[in-house]
Amino acid sequence: MRVVSLVPSLTEAVALSAPGVLVGATDWCTHPAGLGVARIGGTKNPDIERIAGLAPDLVIANEEENRAPDLAALRTAGIEVLVTEIRDVPGALRELDRVLTACGTRSRPRWLDEAERTWSALRPPDRRTTAVVPIWRRPWMVLGRDTFAGDVLARLGVDHLYAGHEDRYPRVPLEELRAAAPDVVVLPDEPYRFTPDDGPEAFPGLPCALLSGRHLTWYGPSLTEAPDVLGAALGAAARR
Structure with a gap:
């Protein structure tokens, strides 16, 4: 079996669960470290x-x-493409x-069973928190409706204020985001790399939580530790 992955989180999942199967991955596939496969460009511009x-x-x-x-071009070339939703x-x-x-795994990997148990047993805190979740700036964009990251946050007790927006990733002026006055501004480091010096200064007076994008937006082995990693960061922001 020879597999090429165009999704970083799926790359990690396949590399750990079916060693030797991957022959290619995107330039953005950073996990697991030291993955020795051909690089085929980005997720949006594969070669x-x-x-x-x-x-x-x-x-x-x-x-x-x-x-x-791009997926149509691969199929035209006679390559089978499996598209996840x-x-x-x-x-x-x-x-x-x-x-x-x-990808040919003969048994369900242990990490996937662990992730399912972890999320099934998760009980969010009694007090829910409101948030806005920027994912880009220039222009400012936030999580909107029907997103994986939004569901992750909801299961951790965080309700983002644009969950009912008609767009999945709406563009919202910074002034409107500030005026929404959420309990916390969630700033992941993917897809835009928000840092302590690039993000919180845009929201003076509002608590900001800098979160691991890999744990907020990736689906794979990181799901097993995501509740603890994200919960710790959100808790630290709430105590500020």
Whole structure:
């Protein structure tokens, strides 16, 4: 079996669960460290000819992270493409099982069972917190409706204020985000790398939580530790 991954979190999941199967991955596939496979460009601009040259049996992709024209070009080249659609934690667990089965794993990996137990047993705090969740600036964009990251936060007791917006990632002026006066501003380091010097200064007087984007937006082995990692960061912000 020869697999190319166009999704960083799926790359990590397959590399750990089906060693030796991956032959290609994007430049953004940073986990696991030291992954020795061919690099085929970015998630939004993969090198179709290079992928075809690797002669994969399967390319794994995601309907949100990858562009439909690129996936169509791969299919035109005669390559099978498996496209995941993930909008919440249960969906992530189901799709991970589907991907790993398609990649030839003979048994369900232990980390996937652990992730399912962890999220099934999770009980959010009694007091819920409101948030805005910027994912980009120039222009400012935030989490909107029907997103995996939004569901992760909701399960941790955080309700983001644009969950009912008609767009999944609406553009919202900074002044409006400030005026929304959330309990906390959640600033992940992916896809935009918010840092202590690039983010909190835009929201004077509001608590800001700098979160690991890998734990907020990735679906894979990081799901097992995400509740603890994210919960600690959110708790620290609430105490400020």
